[in-house]
Amino acid sequence: MSELASQKIPVTVLTGYLGAGKTTLLNRILSENHGKKYAVIVNEFGEIGIDNDLIIGADEEVFEMNNGCVCCTVRGDLVRILDGLMKRKGKFDAIIVETTGLADPAPVAQTFFVDEDVQKNARLDAVVTVADAKWLSDRLKDAPEAKNQIAFADVIVLNKTDLVSKAELAEVEARIRAINPYARLHRTERCQVALSDVLDRGAFDLDRILDLEPDFLEAGDHHDHDHHHDHDHGHSHGGLKHYHDEDMQSLSLRSDRPLDVNKFMPWLQNLLATDGQKILRSKGILAFSDDDDRYVFQGVHMMLEGDHQRPWKADEPRHSRLVFIGRELPEQAIRDGFAGCITT
Amino acid sequence: MTKEFDPGDPPASLASVTGQVRSLALGMPVTAVHFLGEIAVFVGAEEKVAMVSAGGEIAEVTVHSGGILCAGSDGARIVMGGDDGKVVALNAKSEVALLATDAKRRWIDNVALHPDGAVAWSAGKTATVRSGKGEEKSFPAPSTVGGLAFAPKGLRLAIAHYNGVTLWFPNMAANPEFLEWAGSHLGVIFSPDNKFLVTTMHEPALHGWRLADNKHMRMTGYPGRVRSMSWSAGGKALATSGADAVILWPFASKDGPMGKQPAMLAPVQARVAAVACHPKQDILAAGYGDGVILIVRIEDGAEILVRKNGASAVAALAWNAKGTRLAFSTEDGEAGLLEV
Numbered sequence: 001m002s003e004l005a006s007q008k009i010p011v012t013v014l015t016g017y018l019g020a021g022k023t024t025l026l027n028r029i030l031s032e033n034h035g036k037k038y039a040v041i042v043n044e045f046g047e048i049g050i051d052n053d054l055i056i057g058a059d060e061e062v063f064e065m066n067n068g069c070v071c072c073t074v075r076g077d078l079v080r081i082l083d084g085l086m087k088r089k090g091k092f093d094a095i096i097v098e099t100t101g102l103a104d105p106a107p108v109a110q111t112f113f114v115d116e117d118v119q120k121n122a123r124l125d126a127v128v129t130v131a132d133a134k135w136l137s138d139r140l141k142d143a144p145e146a147k148n149q150i151a152f153a154d155v156i157v158l159n160k161t162d163l164v165s166k167a168e169l170a171e172v173e174a175r176i177r178a179i180n181p182y183a184r185l186h187r188t189e190r191c192q193v194a195l196s197d198v199l200d201r202g203a204f205d206l207d208r209i210l211d212l213e214p215d216f217l218e219a220g221d222h223h224d225h226d227h228h229h230d231h232d233h234g235h236s237h238g239g240l241k242h243y244h245d246e247d248m249q250s251l252s253l254r255s256d257r258p259l260d261v262n263k264f265m266p267w268l269q270n271l272l273a274t275d276g277q278k279i280l281r282s283k284g285i286l287a288f289s290d291d292d293d294r295y296v297f298q299g300v301h302m303m304l305e306g307d308h309q310r311p312w313k314a315d316e317p318r319h320s321r322l323v324f325i326g327r328e329l330p331e332q333a334i335r336d337g338f339a340g341c342i343t344t
Numbered sequence: 345m346t347k348e349f350d351p352g353d354p355p356a357s358l359a360s361v362t363g364q365v366r367s368l369a370l371g372m373p374v375t376a377v378h379f380l381g382e383i384a385v386f387v388g389a390e391e392k393v394a395m396v397s398a399g400g401e402i403a404e405v406t407v408h409s410g411g412i413l414c415a416g417s418d419g420a421r422i423v424m425g426g427d428d429g430k431v432v433a434l435n436a437k438s439e440v441a442l443l444a445t446d447a448k449r450r451w452i453d454n455v456a457l458h459p460d461g462a463v464a465w466s467a468g469k470t471a472t473v474r475s476g477k478g479e480e481k482s483f484p485a486p487s488t489v490g491g492l493a494f495a496p497k498g499l500r501l502a503i504a505h506y507n508g509v510t511l512w513f514p515n516m517a518a519n520p521e522f523l524e525w526a527g528s529h530l531g532v533i534f535s536p537d538n539k540f541l542v543t544t545m546h547e548p549a550l551h552g553w554r555l556a557d558n559k560h561m562r563m564t565g566y567p568g569r570v571r572s573m574s575w576s577a578g579g580k581a582l583a584t585s586g587a588d589a590v591i592l593w594p595f596a597s598k599d600g601p602m603g604k605q606p607a608m609l610a611p612v613q614a615r616v617a618a619v620a621c622h623p624k625q626d627i628l629a630a631g632y633g634d635g636v637i638l639i640v641r642i643e644d645g646a647e648i649l650v651r652k653n654g655a656s657a658v659a660a661l662a663w664n665a666k667g668t669r670l671a672f673s674t675e676d677g678e679a680g681l682l683e684v
Binding site: 077081115 | 373390410411450451468469488506507526527528545568
């Protein structure tokens, strides 16, 4: 991480549908003995019962940027609150923004992309979504907000797992994975999750984009696989049931041959300019021809940032990998466009 | 946005008064400075102000129990709002008066002072005016208040918010007037002749209205957000921060800056962070992101160096009412006074 980035105050966005357990997680973060002080920004009409010195009520006011881009919405109240909080630098180590259950995380994230002052002082660390194991499957059907929150997440805390059977748990996990296979998923009861799993994730830090493998393909102690050898249910992935969400999907692209930077960049920019409203998140690790550096990028809707990350290691295959999560993605057009950027 | 090179010392031909600056060790981050008579009052980021007498003695006064979010002055007192939900006033005798406490302890985001003693402040979407007699009236803005300003004549308050400015007459039954312009409006200022209203926007631009006919004035082209505005003596021009030079919009004619180009003064290799026009003469002080402070003659752009570049950006600049002294501070509290 660059020196400058490390001095910026990390901001964790805590989201989740009504009643999933956001406040429980927030109180755990605040009460645990970690020696850190948090400034907490909560919605004015949110749940009460948070014990913290620095707690600020927000209005969740969203406004459209005057740049002709309809999805470039930012949280004006957040700009104001972060500006005010910076007067108390040194009084806290990190900031947590709790959104309402009905909030779209995009304007919060976009605030960190477009506001000069916010960028100078703070960095978005991760979007953490708390999901209710018992009710999420239903909400994914009837509440677009719940789907947005899952699609947008870097970390998903699948809570209240004690209230469902193993089969129900596998079901809800599969539904989450149909939307967002890349988020880190933690199964919890009463939000009992290691705080290191939700805080200081660096999910928006270009330097920390390491790989873009789906979370469930990774071996990791954060995830106790409940293998599900039920091959009657269509196809399966890594032992998990596989769903296709008809509305929100992820799309992964890869190439073992290097990309032509002069074709790829205009294609990506054009894609986000035309379909950015549908594309919630995008990320990529890219190998360009005649370039010995890994190039990484990430985007939120139409907003994009990218940079050379580091030289490719000698033993590292120079593969390019891109991931899009979005609504009604024009899959074939994206695949064709990407194919046109690969050097022959 | 950080500078990657050292501009070095300015050319030898540049007149310098750096040796005449009295340095002040305030030991606290500063966000604003105002003169109360001959006392320079440096408003800290948190809790305290530092009152510096003409002789250079520094006295700290506690005004809030948390962050100080906003401050304004009419020359007789400074009114401040804090994240403790309080509106306080400080006079030259170091007396602190509590004017109001928000019932829900919401942050006080903006304050404004009227020449007749009225004070306005805002917390979230609510703007409140307290008359000189202590009578309070509130107005619910359609969205969070970005800035407040009293008109120079009559009791009329401009409330900047999303998508425009509301002009509210607290003592009249008439409906407030709404000046619409898409976007988030933050700071707001009336021209001294009451003919124009100008806002700073979230994007790097100003927006203005000619109040006679609500004709729009778009003032764009800034590389960064405009944070500081100051009317030149007599209100002939509006000096602004936000670019690598002081941008000066002409307001002398009845059309204001409509169809005109602004003047650009004192360009350096850093962003202008603060501007303060002299109260009587056509000169201004400009503070930059690299800590440089210049005094600039508006007519020909002649510059005098007040402070060389330093560790942090200039946060505040103010002239006393007579225009004989300039007070300044950087963000990290390196402050000074200059006798002109």
